Amino acid sequence: MAQLSIVYFAWVREMIGRDEEHIDRPASGTTLAELIASLGARGGGYAQAFADPSRLRAAVDQHFVSLDTPIGEARELAIFPPVTGG
Amino acid sequence: MKRVNVQSEDFNVATELAALEALGGGGIASFTGVVRGGEGLIALELEHYPAMTAKQMERIVDDAMSRWPLLGVTVIHRFGRLDPGARIVMVGTASRHRGAALESCAFLIDWLKSDAPFWKKEHFADGATTWVAAREEDAAKAKGWS
Numbered sequence: 001m002a003q004l005s006i007v008y009f010a011w012v013r014e015m016i017g018r019d020e021e022h023i024d025r026p027a028s029g030t031t032l033a034e035l036i037a038s039l040g041a042r043g044g045g046y047a048q049a050f051a052d053p054s055r056l057r058a059a060v061d062q063h064f065v066s067l068d069t070p071i072g073e074a075r076e077l078a079i080f081p082p083v084t085g086g
Numbered sequence: 087m088k089r090v091n092v093q094s095e096d097f098n099v100a101t102e103l104a105a106l107e108a109l110g111g112g113g114i115a116s117f118t119g120v121v122r123g124g125e126g127l128i129a130l131e132l133e134h135y136p137a138m139t140a141k142q143m144e145r146i147v148d149d150a151m152s153r154w155p156l157l158g159v160t161v162i163h164r165f166g167r168l169d170p171g172a173r174i175v176m177v178g179t180a181s182r183h184r185g186a187a188l189e190s191c192a193f194l195i196d197w198l199k200s201d202a203p204f205w206k207k208e209h210f211a212d213g214a215t216t217w218v219a220a221r222e223e224d225a226a227k228a229k230g231w232s
Contacts, residue, residue, distance in 0.1 A: 010133055010205035011217045059203070062138035078135055078203075082220035085132070085163065085204025086119060086175055086195055 001025065004071070006039075008049075009080035012056070015049035026071060032058050033067040036079065057082055087158035087180075088151070090143045092134065094166040099176055102160050106180040109157040115187035116178040117195045123170030126211040132165040132174065135203035139163070146197045150179070153193070154186040161194060163202065167209075193231050200228035 004025035013019050026035055033053060040050035050056065058065055059078040071077070087109055091097075099118055106114045121130045147159050158180040168174060177194045181187040206218040 007135070007137075009135055009203070010207070059135070059138060062135075062141055064201070076137070078138070080135070080203070081205065081217065082225075083200065083203055084206045084218045084220050085134070085202040086199030086224075 002073075004074060005076045007076065007078045009078065012049045012080055015045045017045050025074070028070060028072050030071050031068050032060075032065070032071065032077065035071060035077070036067065055081060087160075088144075088147055089158075089160040089162075090140060090147055091162045092136075092139045092143065093162065093164060096164070096173060097162045097176060099173070102162065102176060102178055106158050106160060106178050109180045111157040111180045111182045111187075113182070113184035113187040114178065114180050115184070115191040116176060117191055118173060119175040119195070121168050121170050121172045121174060127170055127208055128211050129167050129169060129209040130172075130174070131167045131207040131209060133205045133207065134163075134165045138203050139165075142202055143198070146194060146201060149197070150190045150194050154179075154181065154190040156181050156186060156190055159190070159194070161198070163198065163204065165204065196224070196227045196231065199224045 001024045003022050005022050007020045008016050036050050036053060040047050053067060057080055058067060060074045061076055103116055143161055147161055156179055160178040163175045177191050179187045179191045208216045
């Protein structure tokens with residue numbers, strides 16, 4: 001089964017307590033919102049970080065995407081709060 | 087000329103502007119963002135997404151270069167822990183005329199704020215820390231260009 005790297009940034013990273021992990025990639029039609037909900041079901045910091053998906057943003061293979069995007073053949077998923085650079 | 091850099095170390099604005107001035111255009115515009123002090127802030131920590139940051143900044147710069155006739159663009163963004171008053175970011179643009187230089191400079195900093203993968207954490211003298219919340223008006227400003 002193909003692997004998916006997930007990377008976390010800012011308070012998402014802090015709440016979860018890790019900056020990266022690898023999982024078996026779910027079926028290609030699974031949306032990011034569905035994947036995030038399943039990660040949140042792990043409880044603990046995941047439940048806390050993913051309690052309100054409207055506060056989350058994502059990138060697939062280093063491109064910003066909306067949470068209703070299917071995971072497809074993604075290799076790297078990033079989950080983070082809205083950016084605050086500049 | 088296109089110069090995009092993500093770095094922890096400081097940069098020299100005069101040196102960067104001189105490189106843009108040397109391109110033969112008539113107008114150079116620039117913006118420098120520094121860490122805003124006050125309210126007990128002792129440091130600003132900038133986290134970023136190393137695999138994506140430079141690529142994303144290149145995309146924003148390429149967009150600016152396709153919209154305005156630019157001779158050169160310089161964008162430098164720092165990461166890591168910065169003191170109040172420290173430089174965070176600079177944007178410099180060179181064109182034959184001031185309009186293109188000024189407009190593209192504003193476009194670039196608006197888009198860097200809303201579309202470059204950086205996150206700011208404030209550290210205060212009493213030990214408290216806060217992740218800076220994104221401002222709706224910043225996203226609106228960037229969208230205003232499209």
